Amino acid sequence: MVSLRAFAAPVEIAPSSFTGALQPQVAVGAKGEIHVVFGQKDGAIFHTLSTDEARTFRAPVKIGALPKLALGMHRGPRIAIAGERVVVTAVSHEGGDLLAWASTDRGVSWTGPATLNTAPKSAREGLHAMAASGERVAVAWLDLRNSGTELWGALSKNGGASWEPDARIYQSPDGSICQCCAPSLAFGPRGELAAMWRNALGGARDLYAALSSDGGQTFAPAVKLGTGTWKLNACPMDGGGVTFLRAEPEEALLNCATCHQTKDRHRGLFGNDCAQCHATTKWTLAEYRHPSSASQSCAQCHQAPPSHYMMHFQMIDQKICGQPNAKVNQCFLCHQTTSWNDIKGVGFYKHH
Numbered sequence: 001m002v003s004l005r006a007f008a009a010p011v012e013i014a015p016s017s018f019t020g021a022l023q024p025q026v027a028v029g030a031k032g033e034i035h036v037v038f039g040q041k042d043g044a045i046f047h048t049l050s051t052d053e054a055r056t057f058r059a060p061v062k063i064g065a066l067p068k069l070a071l072g073m074h075r076g077p078r079i080a081i082a083g084e085r086v087v088v089t090a091v092s093h094e095g096g097d098l099l100a101w102a103s104t105d106r107g108v109s110w111t112g113p114a115t116l117n118t119a120p121k122s123a124r125e126g127l128h129a130m131a132a133s134g135e136r137v138a139v140a141w142l143d144l145r146n147s148g149t150e151l152w153g154a155l156s157k158n159g160g161a162s163w164e165p166d167a168r169i170y171q172s173p174d175g176s177i178c179q180c181c182a183p184s185l186a187f188g189p190r191g192e193l194a195a196m197w198r199n200a201l202g203g204a205r206d207l208y209a210a211l212s213s214d215g216g217q218t219f220a221p222a223v224k225l226g227t228g229t230w231k232l233n234a235c236p237m238d239g240g241g242v243t244f245l246r247a248e249p250e251e252a253l254l255n256c257a258t259c260h261q262t263k264d265r266h267r268g269l270f271g272n273d274c275a276q277c278h279a280t281t282k283w284t285l286a287e288y289r290h291p292s293s294a295s296q297s298c299a300q301c302h303q304a305p306p307s308h309y310m311m312h313f314q315m316i317d318q319k320i321c322g323q324p325n326a327k328v329n330q331c332f333l334c335h336q337t338t339s340w341n342d343i344k345g346v347g348f349y350k351h352h
């Protein structure tokens with residue numbers, strides 16, 4: 001569930017002593033705990049965790065260190081939550097292998113690394129993706145064991161405790177897929193696995209995807225995405241990202257705002273995609289807690305009524321509140337969080 005605290009003041013994830021923390025990746029566990037992994041230029045890989053909805057993060061724990069850790073341009077460690085376990089993967093440009101660590105105690109201690117590519121150094125390009133569903137973990141990477149770049153993958157069915165031998169997901173009939181665009185992976189609600197990568201076919205650099213309905217064991221033939229084509233004699237160095245829609249397909253087709261615009265309490269501020277935050281049964285959200293009345297960022301979430309942008313504001317509102325210099329966006333100078341008619345220092349104000 002989207003928490004509107006996301007709009008609150010930024011929180012320090014790693015203390016400032018961690019200079020040069022790069023390429024953070026986030027995974028959220030079933031109980032809402034937030035796991036973050038990041039790398040440092042010297043090759044160290046760290047994990048940190050928040051169990052209080054990102055208010056605080058505990059001191060980062062070092063998972064390991066790799067010479068010439070692949071970091072930057074979508075490279076860097078990846079993290080996934082697989083049941084009760086946390087899995088982290090990373091590539092060393094020097095070793096050329098894709099390594100995986102696992103933790104059974106939410107990142108306090110780590111075991112591994114296991115090497116996922118069976119052909120030595122074949123993952124040296126450093127571009128890879130990971131996704132998990134239940135205990136099942138899938139990893140895919142750009143592989144250089146043969147003459148062109150291919151997409152290879154490996155599976156674990158026990159949260160990274162052990163890995164099955166790697167297998168090829170896709171080989172381009174033209175010899176190579178795009179050489180330096182990150183692939184991506186996502187599990188769907190029924191355990192299906194989607195892999196996406198940029199191809200290099202007939203001089204075109206289009207995005208392709210393949211779907212596995214058996215959790216990554218086998219893949220259906222690859223399909224090109226979109227209707228256009230992109231001829232480019234170079235690598236754009238950006239592979240995009242694949243995901244499954246959270247909503248049920250029928251629900252996703254419903255444009256909530258067409259029927260509920262008049263009920264939009266947010267006056268358009270949160271956009272038209274009501275389903276991003278709301279279910280269709282009731283508008284209230286059990287998890288939601290309003291920011292304290294000491295907050296000064298009211299205007300991030302509240303749009304003032306039209307009257308506040310008219311003479312009414314100078315002639316009435318500023319006078320009632322004894323705030324002749326208040327700007328419209330400084331709601332907190334005049335309003336409480338209890339009700340818009342509960343005016344600070346004045347009490348309940350009845351119009352007319």
Ligand code: HEC
Pocket residue numbers: 251254255256257258259260274275278279280281282283
């Ligand atoms: C075709 C029109 C239509 C669409 C599209 C639609 N709704 Fe509704 N919705 C209604 C009607 C009619 C009701 C019942 C009357 C009411 O409460 O407004 C309702 C009721 C609701 C309620 C319960 C209101 C209450 O207080 O009991 C919620 C919540 C809701 N809709 C959310 C959504 C969301 C979220 C979407 C998009 C995924 C959506 N609706 C799409 C017409 C629509």
Ligand code: HEC
Pocket residue numbers: 002004256257260261263264265266270271272273274275276277278283284285286288
């Ligand atoms: C970014 C998240 C977000 C989006 C998008 C969003 N809302 Fe909300 N909305 C909230 C939150 C949070 C609340 C407060 C819920 C509560 O008090 O339990 C809320 C409250 C409401 C309420 C009042 C609930 C009550 O009875 O107190 C209504 C009505 C509402 N939203 C309608 C809409 C409509 C219509 C849309 C789309 C046009 C929409 N919202 C889009 C987050 C969102």
Ligand code: HEC
Pocket residue numbers: 004005007008265266290291292293294295296297298299300301302331332335336337338339340
């Ligand atoms: C992080 C987002 C956020 C911030 C910051 C925020 N609010 Fe809200 N507030 C909401 C949402 C969401 C609702 C519920 C939907 C609605 O009524 O607009 C709400 C509801 C309200 C209500 C309506 C209560 C009712 O039921 O009539 C008032 C009054 C209010 N906020 C005042 C404030 C004031 C004053 C501030 C600053 C001190 C503030 N809010 C800061 C998100 C926020």
Ligand code: HEC
Pocket residue numbers: 298299302303304305307308312316317318320321323326327328329330331332333334335340341343349351
């Ligand atoms: C200078 C003080 C002042 C500031 C700043 C201010 N308001 Fe108000 N507001 C008032 C007063 C006084 C009223 C009641 C009289 C009225 O309705 O104009 C009011 C009324 C309202 C109402 C209820 C009126 C209606 O049309 O439903 C809402 C909603 C509201 N304010 C929202 C906001 C929001 C949101 C902000 C900030 C973006 C804000 N106000 C900034 C003084 C202020």
